[in-house]
Amino acid sequence: MDVLLDITVLFALALALxxxxxxxxxxxxxxxxxxxxxxxxxxxxxxxxYRIRNTLENRLRIVEYAxxxxxxxxxxxxxxxxxxxxxxxxxxxxxxxxxLVRAVTIKAYSKIIGITAGILLAFWMKVDLFDVFQSAMxxxxxxxxxxxxxxxRIVISGAIIGLGxxxxxxxIRTIENRREKKEQREKVQTxxxxxx
Numbered sequence: 001m002d003v004l005l006d007i008t009v010l011f012a013l014a015l016a017l018x019x020x021x022x023x024x025x026x027x028x029x030x031x032x033x034x035x036x037x038x039x040x041x042x043x044x045x046x047x048x049x050y051r052i053r054n055t056l057e058n059r060l061r062i063v064e065y066a067x068x069x070x071x072x073x074x075x076x077x078x079x080x081x082x083x084x085x086x087x088x089x090x091x092x093x094x095x096x097x098x099x100l101v102r103a104v105t106i107k108a109y110s111k112i113i114g115i116t117a118g119i120l121l122a123f124w125m126k127v128d129l130f131d132v133f134q135s136a137m138x139x140x141x142x143x144x145x146x147x148x149x150x151x152x153r154i155v156i157s158g159a160i161i162g163l164g165x166x167x168x169x170x171x172i173r174t175i176e177n178r179r180e181k182k183e184q185r186e187k188v189q190t191x192x193x194x195x196x
Contacts, residue, residue, distance in 0.1 A: 011172060014129060014157070017121050018165045025114050029106065036102075045098035048105075053096050111163070118162020122154050129157040129171070 035041070066074070121127070130153040147153050160171050 010127070010129065011168075013125065014127055014161055014168055015165065017118070017125065017127065017161045018168050021114050021117050021121065021162055022164050024117060025110050028113065029110060032106065042098055042102075045102040049096050049098045049101045052101060056096075114164065115159050115162035118160070119155055119158030122158030122161055126154065127157050127161065128153045129160065 128150060130147055131150070147156070160167055
C-alpha cells in the first residue's frame with residue numbers, strides 16, 4: 001500500500017509541476033507578446049523571413065528539385081505538425097510569412113525553456129519518475145533501457161515535466177499498459193504451472 005501511495009504522490013507532484021511550467025510559459029509568452037507589440041519587433045521577423053526565403057530559393061533550390069506540388073505537401077505537413085493547423089495553403093507553394101516564422105521560433109524556444117524549467121524543478125524537488133516504478137515492480141522488464149544513473153533519470157523526468165501535461169499523461173499510460181501486460185503474462189504463466 002505504501003508503494004501505491006508513493007507512486008500516487010509522485011505523479012500528483014509531477015502533474016502539479018507540469019501545470020506550474022505551463023502557466024510559467026504562458027506568462028513568459030504574454031510578456032514577449034507585449035514587448036513585441038511595444039517595440040515593433042515584426043520588422044525583425046520580416047527580415048528573418050526574407051533570409052529564410054532566400055536560402056530556400058537560391059541556395060537550396062528546393063522547388064527546382066522537388067517540384068512545386070511536392071514542396072507544398074512537405075511544407076503543409078511541417079505547418080500541420082508545428083502549428084497544429086491542418087488546412088492546406090491556397091497556392092501551389094505555401095508563402096512564408098513573418099507570423100509563421102515568429103510562431104515556429106517562439107514555439108521552439110518555449111519548448112526549450114519549458115524543458116529547462118522542468119529539469120530545474122525536477123532537480124530541486126528530486127523528482128525521479130523512473131525510480132519509483134523500478135522499485136515498485138522490482139523488475140526492469142518494463143523498461144526498454146534500464147537507466148542506472150539517478151541524475152539522468154531526473155533529467156529525463158524533468159524533460160517530461162517540462163514538455164507539459166500531455167507527454168506526462170502518455171508516459172503514465174505507457175507505464176500502466178506495460179504493468180498490465182506484465183500482470184497478464186504472470187497470470188497466464190501461473191495458470192500453465194497450475195495446469196501442469
